[in-house]
Amino acid sequence: MEETSEVVVGTTQEHRTKPHFVVLDGLRGVAAVGVVTFHFMEMVIGNYSKLWIGHGFLAVDFFFCLSGFVMGYAYDDRLERMGLGNFLKARLIRLHPLVVLGAVLGLIAFYANPFGVTPGYGPGKMALMFTASVLLIPFGVMKERGRNLFSLNAPAWSLFWEYVANVVFGVALYRVRRATLAVLTVVAAVLLCWTGYRAGNLSGGWSARNFSDGGVRVAFSFLAGLLVYRMGWRLRTRLGFGALSVLLMLALVMPYARGAWIREAAVIVVYFPLLVALGGGAKISPRMERLCRFSGDLSYPLYMTHYSVIWIWGDFARKHKLMTGGGRLAIDVICGVATMVTFAYVVMVAYDKPVREYLRSRG
Numbered sequence: 001m002e003e004t005s006e007v008v009v010g011t012t013q014e015h016r017t018k019p020h021f022v023v024l025d026g027l028r029g030v031a032a033v034g035v036v037t038f039h040f041m042e043m044v045i046g047n048y049s050k051l052w053i054g055h056g057f058l059a060v061d062f063f064f065c066l067s068g069f070v071m072g073y074a075y076d077d078r079l080e081r082m083g084l085g086n087f088l089k090a091r092l093i094r095l096h097p098l099v100v101l102g103a104v105l106g107l108i109a110f111y112a113n114p115f116g117v118t119p120g121y122g123p124g125k126m127a128l129m130f131t132a133s134v135l136l137i138p139f140g141v142m143k144e145r146g147r148n149l150f151s152l153n154a155p156a157w158s159l160f161w162e163y164v165a166n167v168v169f170g171v172a173l174y175r176v177r178r179a180t181l182a183v184l185t186v187v188a189a190v191l192l193c194w195t196g197y198r199a200g201n202l203s204g205g206w207s208a209r210n211f212s213d214g215g216v217r218v219a220f221s222f223l224a225g226l227l228v229y230r231m232g233w234r235l236r237t238r239l240g241f242g243a244l245s246v247l248l249m250l251a252l253v254m255p256y257a258r259g260a261w262i263r264e265a266a267v268i269v270v271y272f273p274l275l276v277a278l279g280g281g282a283k284i285s286p287r288m289e290r291l292c293r294f295s296g297d298l299s300y301p302l303y304m305t306h307y308s309v310i311w312i313w314g315d316f317a318r319k320h321k322l323m324t325g326g327g328r329l330a331i332d333v334i335c336g337v338a339t340m341v342t343f344a345y346v347v348m349v350a351y352d353k354p355v356r357e358y359l360r361s362r363g
Helices: 011-019 023-044 056-075 078-111 123-135 155-169 178-199 210-232 241-252 260-281 286-319 327-362
Strands: none
Touching: 023 056, 023 078, 023 241, 023 260, 023 286, 023 327, 056 078, 056 155, 056 241, 078 123, 078 155, 078 286, 078 327, 123 178, 155 327, 178 210, 178 260, 210 260, 241 260, 241 286, 286 327
């Protein structure tokens, strides 16, 4: 998952003249809330066809598409002079503090779960899982958690692929011409459709059982977002942040059924790049701009910290027989999402921003 599109550029003049796509920041926050809601609901209602936000996992593909757009915007014109080493260092400073915190929170939650039986893993195995999570080394060994690539913080799987995409961008993609980029994007679209056909859906990438699916998902969406930026596709629209947020949520609440991969592929290949182009061309008021910036700033802390309570929530829901849904479930999910948003704000203010500022100051 990529962060806000604001970047620190080389000179004061560049900072004044380079545009800032605040609506895309806002949409990133909406997608983060969508995926958190999906995770709360998914833990209770495992049948996606009965889940009102059964395509919440597509928020990750939207993140990848935004990431490609942001990488082109932020680094196309300056990666050559800053060098690969400095680029990768900047990405680590921006992304990794929350990777570490997410692993720590996951470890605490693993042992502090008051509602379920904690699986018996010795200190050696737990140390390996924790180290792998901190270093973003896939290690899908916990059967009780679907062999998540990162058992202590499941959403970190997308950060692993984000890092892969960033390295490929820093090594090669920033040099690629638009025609070549277009061909690569088409090839990736074909691979995406083949993956969906083979698996029956495009929700994979998070487990050792579907590891390669994540590579296909990030390949297309990252390339598509980069292509939207490079081609200068900014669709001028009167649609504001609110309307575009509704359009984004429509993709996440799209009904889930057999053969869903066809609709999922259509959303990922056509709809999300279109939304990014619309967001890149949208204009909003100063007040709404502040909301969008806040939403974008909060999105990454929310995404990387919320899963520490999801397994606890699942055991709580089973203990209190919330599996059939209803008003009680809806209230609990709303409260859970609101709690995680509040916690993410505290993390952003007290940990993420100070740690990144410290690391940047150390040079």
